[in-house]
Amino acid sequence: MKKIWATVFILFLTTALYSQQALWGNxxxxxxxxxxxxxxxxxxxxxxxxxxxxxxxxxxxxxxxxxxxxxxxxxxxxxxxxxxxxxxxxxxxxxxxxxxxxxxxxxxxxxxxxxxxxxxxxxxxxxxxxxxRGGRADLYKVNQVPHGTVSRRWYSSPKLNMERRLTIYTPPGYENSSKRYPVFYLLHGMGGDEEAWIALGRTAQILDNLIAKGKAEPMIVVMTNGNVSQEAAPGESSLGFYKPTMQLPKTMEGSMEQSFPDVVSFVDHDYRTLKSKQGRAIAGLSMGGYHALHISKEYPDMFDYIGLFSAAIMPDKRVSSPVYQNMDEKLKVQFSKKPKLYWIAIGKTDFLYKANEDYRKLLDERRYPYVYRESEGGHIWRNWRIYLTEFAPLLFR
CATH class of the missing domain: 2.60.40.10 (Immunoglobulins)
Incomplete structure (x- = not known):
């Protein structure tokens, strides 16, 4: 009996020591x-x-x-x-x-x-x-304010014939209320995924803090995966663990724009949303700004608030998708419907500065109204977090 207890004790001690090895060697x-x-x-x-x-x-x-x-x-x-x-x-x-x-x-x-x-x-x-800490950076930290909920949801995309994942932020009090909320669709850049804005962009912390201060309306924020060849972020799909890359197929050739109504349909079905143009916003950074630009003009009755953060503008000349054809006519229709906000922001040293400057000239020539924000720095998350803190308070007012 003593031998049995001795063996049990040794096994217990070995297990305990093994489980604590992460505490050693640091x-x-x-x-x-x-x-x-x-x-x-x-x-x-x-x-x-x-x-x-x-x-x-x-x-x-x-x-x-x-x-x-x-x-x-x-x-x-x-x-x-x-x-x-x-x-x-x-x-x-x-x-x-x-x-x-x-x-x-x-x-x-x-x-x-x-x-x-x-x-x-x-x-x-x-x-x-x-x-x-301090200043605007206090919006990026967790403060003692009411907190929203961040969830990862899978949805069916008939257009892409696959199940895909997105990240959704619901504002404080959503679960305990019966009210309907506006929806802000927030899109990532090339190489990113549905985890980018929630991690690098500090979306949940920013929205929690802005809403608590009364500077932003309570809203649902939907962060999609703009790489339509992917089910989900690397390591979160049936493909398992693999090295992420920026060189992905079907990123800026029209598939994202054509399939986006599948996302809106899912969100409107599963969440208490305001199912109207007045209750929807879309914005994105870099490739996501490109998608926001073309999605909003492709579906002019879907979004009343559009944000282009350091956006890529025009497709590669080799791309022939109908999404990018008749751009002048589509912009004319979009602006004839008078979106409440068309917001363009970019850093002074961003490599996409010239493309944005040319696009603003096009809008100016046609007298399409927009708000322009120019910041220091280049194509960096520091700018995109700033843009989110400034764009979100303008929505749904």
Missing amino acids: QDITSPEINSDGTVTFRIQAPEVGKVQITGDFLPSQKADTPFGPSDAPGVADLVKGDKGIWEYKTPVPLAPELYSYSFIIDGLKTTDPNNVYMIRDVASVTNVFLI
């Missing part, structure tokens, strides 16, 4: 450390390596070539090696309130900070994040 280091003066210190213990750098959007940007043209890229700075092989970098100046992302580069290998568990995926890259 570096007892604080990184990042937000100092009282607003500077930030980053640390990593790597005694055997020859060089450690940090790259992040809090550093002065540098130019980089992309498949779509020159764009801003995060800067790079060197860490200094100290006692016990701990490398350190302290920002030379306080950082302004913002949600920042960063990675370490160790002997040329880009990697995450082992002392920071807070990470976000953007397409195939995973970076650490940290938040400097």
Whole structure:
């Protein structure tokens, strides 16, 4: 009997120790450390390596070539090696309130900070994040306000002949009320998916905080997957785990626009919505702005509020979808129906700036009204979060 209890005890101890192994081997280091003066210190213990750098959007940007043209890229700075092989970098100046992302580069290998568990995926890259509180950045954090609900829903798309997933935010109090709500369709950029806006864009936190302050109407926000060849985000579909990529089929050739009524039908059927043009808004960033532009003109009675955030404008010349034909006539019909808001925003150094400038000239020539917002910086999430905080309060008033 004693042998049995001894065996049981050893098994219990082994299991307990195994389950706790994640607590061992971690570096007892604080990184990042937000100092009282607003500077930030980053640390990593790597005694055997020859060089450690940090790259992040809090550093002065540098130019980089992309498949779509020159764009801003995060800067790079060197860490200094100290006692016990701990490398350190302290920002030379306080950082302004913002949600920042960063990675370490160790002997040329880009990697995450082992002392920071807070990470976000953007397409195939995973970076650490940290938040400097204050100002607009307080909209990006969880505050002690009523919270909405974020759910992942599967819906049937007859047009695409597949089941697909989207992310839906319902406002505080939705479950306990019987009222109907307006719907804001919020679309991601190339390489993104239905997780992009809720993670990188901080949609739930922004809406919770704006609604609590009385600065935005309570609304449902629907975040779709604009890659119509996908069922869902990488790792969330029947394809299992695979490396995400920006090079996906059927992204900007008309299928997204043609199938979008399937999304609206599902949302109107399963949620208490205002089923009218006055109760719907659509906006998107980059590729999502492209989709928002063409969806809204393709269905001029569907949306009263349209937002183009750093939008791609015209299709590739090799694309022949009817969605992109007769654009002048379709815009004429859309603006004859007097949408309540047509909102265009872009950064001064965005590689899509010229395309947006040309599109605004077209609208000006035809005297189609729109609101224009120009910001600093380029094709970056920092701008798109700002645009969301400014666009959402204009809806459904």
